Amino acid sequence: MTGALGRRGGRGVGADRGRPAAGPAPGAEGGARAPDAPLLVGTHLGHTYRGLASPVLADISLEVRARELVGVTGPSGSGKSTLLSALGLLLPPSAGRVVVRGEDAWASRSAARRLARECFAWILQNSACLEARTALENVAVALLCQGERRNASVVQAADALEAVGLGERLGAVAATLSGGEPQRVTVARALASGRPVVLADEPTGQIDPAGTDAVAAALRSCATAGRAVVVATHDPRVARRCDRVVELDTVALGRR
Amino acid sequence: MTDWRPSELVREILANLAARPLQSVGAALLAAAVLVGVGLSELSSATSIDATAAGLVASGSTTARIATTTGAALPAAACARLDGQHGIVAVGGIGAVTTVAAASSPSLGFPEAAAVGNLVGALSGGSSAPPGAGLVLSDELASQLGVVPGSYLDIGGRAVRVAAVAALGARDPFFGRLVLAPSAPVGTVQACYVQVATGEYASALPSLLGAFPGVSGLTISTVLPTTPGVPTPAADWAGRLSRFAWVAGGVVLGAVFLLASRARRHELAVYVVTGTRRTAVALLRPGEIDLVVSAGAVVALAWLGLFAVLGHGGWAPARAALVAVTRAALLAVATAPLGLAWMARRDLLTLLKERTS
Numbered sequence: 052m053t054g055a056l057g058r059r060g061g062r063g064v065g066a067d068r069g070r071p072a073a074g075p076a077p078g079a080e081g082g083a084r085a086p087d088a089p090l091l092v093g094t095h096l097g098h099t100y101r102g103l104a105s106p107v108l109a110d111i112s113l114e115v116r117a118r119e120l121v122g123v124t125g126p127s128g129s130g131k132s133t134l135l136s137a138l139g140l141l142l143p144p145s146a147g148r149v150v151v152r153g154e155d156a157w158a159s160r161s162a163a164r165r166l167a168r169e170c171f172a173w174i175l176q177n178s179a180c181l182e183a184r185t186a187l188e189n190v191a192v193a194l195l196c197q198g199e200r201r202n203a204s205v206v207q208a209a210d211a212l213e214a215v216g217l218g219e220r221l222g223a224v225a226a227t228l229s230g231g232e233p234q235r236v237t238v239a240r241a242l243a244s245g246r247p248v249v250l251a252d253e254p255t256g257q258i259d260p261a262g263t264d265a266v267a268a269a270l271r272s273c274a275t276a277g278r279a280v281v282v283a284t285h286d287p288r289v290a291r292r293c294d295r296v297v298e299l300d301t302v303a304l305g306r307r
Numbered sequence: 308m309t310d311w312r313p314s315e316l317v318r319e320i321l322a323n324l325a326a327r328p329l330q331s332v333g334a335a336l337l338a339a340a341v342l343v344g345v346g347l348s349e350l351s352s353a354t355s356i357d358a359t360a361a362g363l364v365a366s367g368s369t370t371a372r373i374a375t376t377t378g379a380a381l382p383a384a385a386c387a388r389l390d391g392q393h394g395i396v397a398v399g400g401i402g403a404v405t406t407v408a409a410a411s412s413p414s415l416g417f418p419e420a421a422a423v424g425n426l427v428g429a430l431s432g433g434s435s436a437p438p439g440a441g442l443v444l445s446d447e448l449a450s451q452l453g454v455v456p457g458s459y460l461d462i463g464g465r466a467v468r469v470a471a472v473a474a475l476g477a478r479d480p481f482f483g484r485l486v487l488a489p490s491a492p493v494g495t496v497q498a499c500y501v502q503v504a505t506g507e508y509a510s511a512l513p514s515l516l517g518a519f520p521g522v523s524g525l526t527i528s529t530v531l532p533t534t535p536g537v538p539t540p541a542a543d544w545a546g547r548l549s550r551f552a553w554v555a556g557g558v559v560l561g562a563v564f565l566l567a568s569r570a571r572r573h574e575l576a577v578y579v580v581t582g583t584r585r586t587a588v589a590l591l592r593p594g595e596i597d598l599v600v601s602a603g604a605v606v607a608l609a610w611l612g613l614f615a616v617l618g619h620g621g622w623a624p625a626r627a628a629l630v631a632v633t634r635a636a637l638l639a640v641a642t643a644p645l646g647l648a649w650m651a652r653r654d655l656l657t658l659l660k661e662r663t664s
């Protein structure tokens with residue numbers, strides 16, 4: 052098993068029931084670090100939102116390597132989004148450390164911002180899109196912001212939308228998409244971005260079973276291509292495809 | 308490259324504007340309307356001040372002051388020769404000014420100057436004493452020194468008769484402290500004052516200009532009467548409220564666009580979470596505002612220019628209006644980056660959860 056799970060306190064983290072990852076990913080990351088060194092490490096992560104009496108996350112440790120697809124499950128409110136936000140550097144955790152590509156992410160605010168920009172592709176729970184722009188433009192932004200030219204970006208964006216079954220809706224304005232379509236747009240955006248770590252928060256919450264399978268397959272192929280994927284999900288179709296699943300438990304935090 | 312290409316960022320700004328055509332055009336029209344308002348308020352006050360000045364000129368209260376830009380003196384005879392020409396009521400020249408003190412009040416120095424021709428008439432509408440008859444004092448100075456016409460003043464050991472007291476300071480406070488010594492039109496004068504008859508200023512101007520052949524740098528300005536409590540056109544101009552119109556217009560536009568930026572915070576957060584550097588995000592929304600305000604400013608400037616050219620106020624007030632509009636637009640554009648500071652108050656996660664629409 053490549054993923055190490057800390058169990059300090061013993062109850063913050065559920066069973067690891069995944070299968071082993073597909074081995075080390077040579078060349079998946081640069082630098083002098085060992086080829087199978089984890090891309091993303093969270094150690095003893097804890098978080099208490101301001102105004103809440105008890106922590107939402109307590110003592111969670113997690114390592115993710117390239118080529119791994121790691122699931123995070125748990126009931127609503129168990130802190131899946133909070134864990135992903137902490138790992139993805141959107142939220143400074145109130146306890147613990149996040150190490151990205153061997154670098155202590157919160158060493159400085161600018162380091163956190165740089166790593167967040169360079170390493171993570173987000174599929175957010177609310178499918179945050181540029182509402183006034185088309186599906187194609189929404190996906191192209193992920194490439195344009197990396198210095199790509201518009202023509203090349205648009206071609207790759209169209210491919211990514213095709214991959215999630217939105218090939219017919221390229222020119223549709225995001226605000227006019229149905230409930231599930233923006234979710235696929237953000238999945239396509241993450242696929243196209245090429246960032247080494249994909250963080251997916253309920254990427255299939257509003258998608259039909261066939262679409263769910265397509266998204267799960269897309270995430271799987273991201274991992275196969277050498278990226279690391281962390282996916283928070285309620286959906287067994289997605290969880291089944293994960294190498295490992297981290298289960299968060301509300302009872303453990305004494306919140307009931 | 309790990310950042311937007313500048314050309315692509317510009318296209319992105321344009322695409323965001325084009326994605327909301329009604330809002331963008333509406334915002335540009337709003338900017339144009341506010342800027343035209345700024346320009347019109349400037350134009351109307353400039354025009355009304357001009358009209359005041361023109362009215363004073365037309366009502367005959369005008370005295371023209373002829374001098375040179377170089378400070379060179381004018382021939383006194385040429386000045387005196389203007390007397391009696393068409394439309395001219397009274398003419399007089401002023402010689403070099405020296406400071407003298409009366410023995411009765413030695414600490415009080417006051418300027419004395421030779422007065423050629425009917426300088427008193429040209430300045431106050433009264434009539435001058437003949438050369439040698441004594442001094443002419445302003446009423447202000449006469450009451451300060453306690454003298455009346457016929458009194459004698461002891462100036463540096465000379466006993467000099469006060470020939471007349473006149474309201475010399477009516478047109479220029481400087482003359483209110485002046486002692487004039489009427490003298491014959493020989494030698495030179497520093498300036499020549501000409502009082503022009505009602506409505507005759509324009510027709511008298513050619514003879515004023517032609518009176519001093521061979522003198523270079525001749526300037527003719529008008530000395531308007533000052534009435535206590537009534538501002539001169541110059542004071543009016545300096546004190547006009549419309550000179551703050553550009554500040555008001557710029558602040559209003561800046562504030563409106565700032566408020567409008569609030570609805571776009573979610574979108575800017577999406578750019579950040581997709582991997583756009585904050586420096587590039589900082590250009591996205593201000594870039595839109597800059598383009599919208601620029602478009603509005605072009606419309607406003609063109610409209611005001613046309614309005615002025617078509618005869619509403621003329622070029623000088625129009626120029627003041629165009630300057631005010633440009634300033635207002637620049638102020639609005641300068642406040643645009645504040646929209647971003649506003650956005651940065653909330654953390655990214657909160658902004659991402661915020662739903663627009």
Ligand SMILES: Nc1ncnc2c1ncn2[C@@H]1O[C@H](COP(=O)(O)OP(=O)(O)OP(=O)(O)O)[C@@H](O)[C@H]1O
Nearest residue numbers: 100101103107126127128129130131132133134176
């Ligand atoms: N900004 C916040 N301030 C205060 N409490 C918060 C905040 N965000 C989340 N919480 C609380 O933290 C708990 C965990 O939230 P989180 O969004 O991580 O749950 P989740 O496991 O992702 O749930 P779901 O499956 O419904 O998405 C919830 O009880 C939630 O109310």
Ligand SMILES: Nc1ncnc2c1ncn2[C@@H]1O[C@H](COP(=O)(O)OP(=O)(O)OP(=O)(O)O)[C@@H](O)[C@H]1O
Nearest residue numbers: 220223224226227228229230231232233257258259
């Ligand atoms: N306001 C709109 N303008 C243009 N097209 C729209 C608009 N609203 C929906 N559509 C399109 O109509 C189709 C059906 O939309 P609808 O929201 O009814 O789908 P749905 O069956 O509810 O899908 P989902 O399961 O994803 O919620 C979609 O392709 C959507 O993009």
Ligand SMILES: [Mg+2]
Nearest residue numbers: 131132176252
């Ligand atoms: Mg969640």
Ligand SMILES: [Mg+2]
Nearest residue numbers: 229230231257
């Ligand atoms: Mg629906």
